[in-house]
Amino acid sequence: MPRIASLECSRCHHHIPAATVEATPQTLCPVCAGSLYVRYDMDELKRTARREDIAARAAASPASLGMWRYAAVLPDATPVTLGEGWTPIIHSKRYPGLYIKEEGANPTGTFKARGLSLAVTLAKHYGLQHLAVPSAGNAAGALAAYAAAAGIKAHLFMPQDVPFANYVEGVVYGADVHLVDGLISDAARIVGERIKQQKESNTPASEIWFDISTLKEPYRIEGKKTMGYELVEQLGWTYPDAVFYPTGGGVGLIGMWKAFDEMEQLGWVTGKRPKMYALQAAGCAPISTAFDQHKPTSEFFQNADTFAAGLRVPKPYGDYIILDILQQSGGKAIASDDATILQSILDYARHEGIFLSPEGAAATAAYDQLLNSGELKPTDKVVLFNTGAGLKYTDMTAEAMHLRRPNTLPTSLPVGGIITPQ
Numbered sequence: 001m002p003r004i005a006s007l008e009c010s011r012c013h014h015h016i017p018a019a020t021v022e023a024t025p026q027t028l029c030p031v032c033a034g035s036l037y038v039r040y041d042m043d044e045l046k047r048t049a050r051r052e053d054i055a056a057r058a059a060a061s062p063a064s065l066g067m068w069r070y071a072a073v074l075p076d077a078t079p080v081t082l083g084e085g086w087t088p089i090i091h092s093k094r095y096p097g098l099y100i101k102e103e104g105a106n107p108t109g110t111f112k113a114r115g116l117s118l119a120v121t122l123a124k125h126y127g128l129q130h131l132a133v134p135s136a137g138n139a140a141g142a143l144a145a146y147a148a149a150a151g152i153k154a155h156l157f158m159p160q161d162v163p164f165a166n167y168v169e170g171v172v173y174g175a176d177v178h179l180v181d182g183l184i185s186d187a188a189r190i191v192g193e194r195i196k197q198q199k200e201s202n203t204p205a206s207e208i209w210f211d212i213s214t215l216k217e218p219y220r221i222e223g224k225k226t227m228g229y230e231l232v233e234q235l236g237w238t239y240p241d242a243v244f245y246p247t248g249g250g251v252g253l254i255g256m257w258k259a260f261d262e263m264e265q266l267g268w269v270t271g272k273r274p275k276m277y278a279l280q281a282a283g284c285a286p287i288s289t290a291f292d293q294h295k296p297t298s299e300f301f302q303n304a305d306t307f308a309a310g311l312r313v314p315k316p317y318g319d320y321i322i323l324d325i326l327q328q329s330g331g332k333a334i335a336s337d338d339a340t341i342l343q344s345i346l347d348y349a350r351h352e353g354i355f356l357s358p359e360g361a362a363a364t365a366a367y368d369q370l371l372n373s374g375e376l377k378p379t380d381k382v383v384l385f386n387t388g389a390g391l392k393y394t395d396m397t398a399e400a401m402h403l404r405r406p407n408t409l410p411t412s413l414p415v416g417g418i419i420t421p422q
């Protein structure tokens with residue numbers, strides 16, 4: 001595995017040298033508070049990292065299972081792994097060009113496993129003992145699992161109406177679980193205040209929480225970038241025409257774009273990069289609103305409300321990066337309403353055998369919309385991410401469908417179940 005050469009700010013391009021990175025865990029750019037990218041010595045990687053070696057190494061060693069097959073392009077540390085990554089890419093039964101990347105196959109049932117496996121790996125490497133995260137739900141669940149695997153305490157802050165699975169998994173993994181009256185933005189504020197208080201009250205350094213929020217430390221992007229390496233390898237080291245990505249915080253999109261850049265430098269892939277599509281829910285659509293208005297950053301989305309819980313991110317920290325990638329790639333952002341998202345869940349479940357998460361169904365709903373408008377053809381090669389297993393959202397989906405267990409219905413219904421006026 002390669003050593004980190006430096007961290008580079010995504011906004012002002014300030015570099016943090018390797019010696020500083022080795023000595024202390026890093027958060028944001030010290031100059032402008034931009035998100036940091038891990039940079040390697042690419043000349044050295046060109047000699048040591050060969051795409052021909054990946055499959056053989058993965059077959060030979062359990063340490064190279066899942067996303068760690070790309071260890072040659074990940075930071076040098078002993079992995080905290082639960083078998084994340086190398087998820088199936090499923091060919092659609094109906095559309096010849098459509099491939100669904102099933103991230104529900106990850107540990108804890110979502111793509112969040114990738115970023116948190118890598119971030120917790122580095123946290124353990126640095127000897128951190130307390131990790132805190134504000135989350136829309138699934139990042140909290142993933143942090144709880146990886147922190148448990150690493151012997152680190154996890155502190156989770158998420159909205160009180162998260163999918164029930166997210167609350168249960170946090171408790172089961174033994175995390176310190178806090179349900180917040182508000183959204184991920186409120187959870188983030190509380191985490192920031194707690195850490196500030198700890199620093200001001202002479203809390204011992206080992207007891208101070210480390211904020212492992214999306215894009216506020218450099219390693220979750222590094223884990224997520226493996227989605228970009230994987231989709232290219234799974235398509236025979238070629239690019240698709242487009243990538244459809246449900247976008248809350250947008251780290252996956254940012255990570256994939258970084259992967260494409262690295263793979264091109266390494267000579268692992270050539271040709272035109274895919275158009276990147278960021279898919280959102282109409283009830284929380286800061287990126288699609290900013291995209292439609294040709295703005296370089298998003299505005300805080302007021303009164304965010306959608307059953308696609310992972311998309312309830314009113315102001316993504318990396319909005320400027322996401323919007324730049326959409327622009328550069330020739331893609332766009334599209335928001336679908338909850339009724340359309342629910343219809344898409346049922347459509348893909350019944351005709352493809354795939355139980356999408358509401359976030360994944362925001363992507364399929366947009367895909368169908370572009371097919372209907374003629375902007376996309378069924379033969380265009382599209383990789384669409386189902387970012388989580390539909391089963392993690394059983395309560396939300398059941399509620400949206402007005403479904404209840406038969407034995408919880410009122411017992412006084414007339415025979416035949418027909419409700420008549422009194």
Ligand SMILES: [Zn+2]
Pocket residue numbers: 009010011012013014029030031032033034
């Ligand atoms: Zn900066």
